[in-house]
Amino acid sequence: MLELHNVKVSYPTGDGIQQITFKVNPGEVVFLVGPSGAGKSTVLKSIFLEERPSEGHIIVGEYNSLFVSKQDIPYLRRKLGIVFQDFKLLNDRDVFRNISFVLEVVGVRGKVIKRKVLRALADVGLSHKSRKYPEELSGGEQQRVAIARAIVNEPYILLADEPTGNLDPDTAAEIMNVLMRINMRGTSILMATHNFALAKSYDGRIIRIENGQLI
Amino acid sequence: MNLFYSVREAFAGFTKARVSTVITIFTVSFFLFLLSIVAILSLNMNRVVTMLNANHDVQVFLSNTISAVEKDELRAEILDMDDVLAVDYISKDQAAAEFQREFGDDIFEALEENPLPASFIIKLNENSDAKTNINDFAQKLEQMPNIDEVVMHQGALQILVKFSSVSRVVMYVLFVLVFLGSLFMISNTIRLIIFARRKIIATMKLVGATDAFIRRPFLFEGILQGLVGGSITMAAIYLLVKIFVLQWPGLLVVSKEFYLIVLLAGMLFGFIGSLFAIRRFL
Structure with missing residues (x-):
């Protein structure tokens, strides 16, 4: 499913991650917990190859980071659902088109697109807002759109980078419930968070990272 | 390849960024107009010279x-x-x-x-x-x-023949310079539009869109802008030639094909301009 073997990513500033080795099994929830600057985001970025490991390798499904060319990266990313702290929605289009975009990318036909998007919107409880633009939604709603976008392609694994970081506690709990519901249907989740208490209150394995290394 | 998606996106972009779209269209029109004037002058200079030759x-x-x-x-x-x-x-x-x-x-x-x-x-x-x-x-x-x-x-003829061959070279050089300058300016204008959407482009890449998939709507949008810009230039040239011919009948002839070429050149400008502009963001 997802395996990191002795991964090292270094930045010119000297920060980065090293000797990162762990595995996420099918259907599993894994929390990557650590303080700000510990390297959580870097670990996730190395998985979707926003940052290339300088040492070690990462296996995502049939992809091995050692053999993934620049042209292959989009195809690798289609196997992953990614949720960001700042949502990263496409502000120039409505909720429906934000989600349908990832289906257009893989060339899904119009009718199927409609069915899948409506399904994903129902999963995150936003069916009634499909024609709204991102800026018309609350933070929690925007994050739910991002989650719908991440799951609509039925990814191997959902990567979430501080998905509740910008949200108030109630909304954060809401988002966590949505994620857990998705996991119940079989999607693995790797979630980075600085909030140890939050991670502990859900059913999942916790991996701790500090100063770029697992502890 | 999802052509329908690209065309729909192009039209959406066209209507969303209104100000920058209008600026791009007029940039295309302006430079196309300059190029057309240079082209008409050089085409008709040959004509004037040929006319004078016939009398000598x-x-x-x-x-x-x-x-x-x-x-x-x-x-x-x-x-x-x-x-x-x-x-x-x-x-x-x-x-x-x-x-x-x-x-x-x-x-x-x-x-x-x-x-x-x-x-x-x-x-x-x-x-x-x-x-x-x-x-x-x-x-x-x-x-x-x-x-x-x-x-x-035909001392005058000889001078004209000489002049026309020299000026033909000057016109060609001028044409190429204006052409390259136009492409540069149009590409820069389009880049402003794309710059405003750079975050969207970055996100598209993160969710698995290939460069070609991201690029295509921008190219269509460029062609569309060029088409509108070319139409404006066409209308302007048509009016100008009408007025000119009323003043000096027979001295200027602009063929129907020329107008078609102006239109196609506009689309080509939009296409190449977008192609260069988007490269920076992929």
Whole structure:
């Protein structure tokens, strides 16, 4: 499913991650917990190859980071659902088109697109807002759109980078419930968070990272 | 490839970023207009030169001792040359009559004998090589027997021919410079539009869109902008030519194909401009 073997990513500033080795099994929830600057985001970025490991390798499904060319990266990313702290929605289009975009990318036909998007919107409880633009939604709603976008392609694994970081506690709990519901249907989740208490209150394995290394 | 998606996105982009779209369209129009003017001038300059050429002939003066038979032989020989359309004979008497008509004096009042030589007026084929290599043609004539002098009335013609070949080069260079400058400016304007959407492009890449998939709608949008810009230029040129022709009939001709080329050039500008502009963001 997802395996990191002795991964090292270094930045010119000297920060980065090293000797990162762990595995996420099918259907599993894994929390990557650590303080700000510990390297959580870097670990996730190395998985979707926003940052290339300088040492070690990462296996995502049939992809091995050692053999993934620049042209292959989009195809690798289609196997992953990614949720960001700042949502990263496409502000120039409505909720429906934000989600349908990832289906257009893989060339899904119009009718199927409609069915899948409506399904994903129902999963995150936003069916009634499909024609709204991102800026018309609350933070929690925007994050739910991002989650719908991440799951609509039925990814191997959902990567979430501080998905509740910008949200108030109630909304954060809401988002966590949505994620857990998705996991119940079989999607693995790797979630980075600085909030140890939050991670502990859900059913999942916790991996701790500090100063770029697992502890 | 999802063509429908790309076209829909292009139209969406077209209507969303209204101000920058209008700026791009007018940039395309403006530079296309400049290019069209350069092109029309150079196309019509050839025309003016050709028109002037058609009115000019070469005159050769015959020696006074030439006999009637020699004269006929010479005439046949000249007619045989490449590019010669006709050879008209002007006798000494005709020359004197012409002189009197032009200057009002009877030449025989002052002189007992007619000093004017007989001559041939040689008409050349239009577009003949002889016109551009008029000096070579004159040299050949001068080497023939019984020809005293070769006169090309067309000093002006020669200057024009020279001028037109020089100015043709100048026009080509100007055309290429304006063309490249236009592409540069249009590409930069389009880049502003794309710059405003750079975050969207980055996100698209994160969720698995290939560069080609991201690029395609921008290219369509560029073509669309070029099409509108080209139409505006077409209308402007049409009006301008109308006004010009009312003032100076017959001096300027702009063909239907030219307008079509303007339109296609607009689309090409939009396409290449977008192609260059998007490269920075992928």
